[in-house]
Amino acid sequence: MTDLSASPARLEWPAGATSHVTDLDGPVRHLDLGGPAGAPVVAVHGLGGSALNWGLLGPRLARTHRVLALDLFGHGRSGLPAAPGLAADRRMLHRFLTEVVGEPVVLVGHSMGGVLALQHTAEHPGTVDRLVLLSPPVPGTAGRLDLAMLAKRAVLRVPGVAGAVRRKLAGLTPEQVVDQQLRQATPHADRIPPEVVAASVAETRERSGDPDADRAQAVQWAGITDTMALLGRAAAWRATLARVAVPTLWLQGADDPLADPDDAAALAATRPDWPFELRAGAGHLLALEDPAWTEDRITGWLAAGAQ
Structure with a gap:
């Protein structure tokens, strides 16, 4: 394993975080948000996001746990995998947990990161002490197939669709890209603090100037279709x-436009041993919309299990 950064870089936001880059079949950036010794928390963001999505919740969790937040391939300041798709991120996550962390973790996954966290935990339970899901996408049927989901995937895979989306995004400013992402994820985008938006805009501007920007978007597109x-x-x-x-533990926003709360509750009910909680008045971005509530639910659940 090769550390690609000569020394950790300190970020302006979140305050006190340090940025590290490691070669895990491609350059992978993670943020160390600090915290005491003990079972570490590893946080995995969703599609189109980055480790910055944990910039409000992470420091709160770091009062009781060491917190590390990953950038998936093609996101944030991570590079590209040899081949795009969720399989590359699954392999990378396993290597990060076994080679970089080296002990069982509290794995926290948001949205597509929740899908990765579920897959990883089902396949490698010895690397995960506890699992926390924040608004993971869910199928919308109790049948064998979700035909609506598969039909939507088929449309996205039509030749030319991905290119058209890339051209549309290229015509937007970083401010417009971030605003669009937030408004697609929650009807309460105006509640996101300005420092979060500013940090995301700065990272989006930096990423869009990279030589691999188009390939990174292709990696994200593969993430969408693989998840579907x-x-x-x-x-x-x-x-x-x-x-x-x-x-x-499964936490879900009641106003989530991307992961239907009723479908989420129905799927969670197949695991009655898993606590499932809805947050009224929140959308898809619990860690940004209500970090205090989210911290309280996670730390209370972790503390209760430690007794």
Whole structure:
């Protein structure tokens, strides 16, 4: 394993965080948000996000746990994998947990990061002490297949669609890109603090100037279609949840436009041993919209399990 940074870089925001880059079959950036010794928290963001998405919740969790936040391939300041798709991120996550962290973690996954966290925990339970899910996408049917999800994936895979989306994004300013992402994720985007928006805009501007910017967007596109393929096989996805053998907490925004709360509750009910809580008045971005509530639920659940 090769550390690609001569020395950790300190970020202006979140305050006190340090940035590290490690070669895990491609350059992977993670933020160390500090915290005491003990079972570390590893946080995995969703599609189109980055480790900065944990900039409000992470420092709160760092009062009781050491907190590390990853950039997935093609996101934030991570580089590109040899081949795009969720499989590369799954391999990278396993290497990060076993080679960089080296002990069982509290794995926290948001949105697509929740899908990765579920898959990883089902396959490698020895690396995860506890699992926390924040608004993971879910299939919308109790049948064998989610035909609507698979149909949407088929449309996205039509030749020319990905290129058209890339051209549309290229015509937006970084400010417009971030604003669009936030408004697609929550009806309460105006509640996101200005420092979060500013940091995301700065990172988006920096990423858009990279020589690999188009390839990074292709990596993100592959993440979308791979996630849809997983969820479209609804019965197989329920079987993945059934195989998860570690204590799990599921938190969900009641106003989430990207992960239907009723479908989430129905899927969570297949695991009655998992606490499931809805946050009224919050959308898809619990860690940014209400970090205090999210911290309280996570730390209270972790503390109760330690007794």
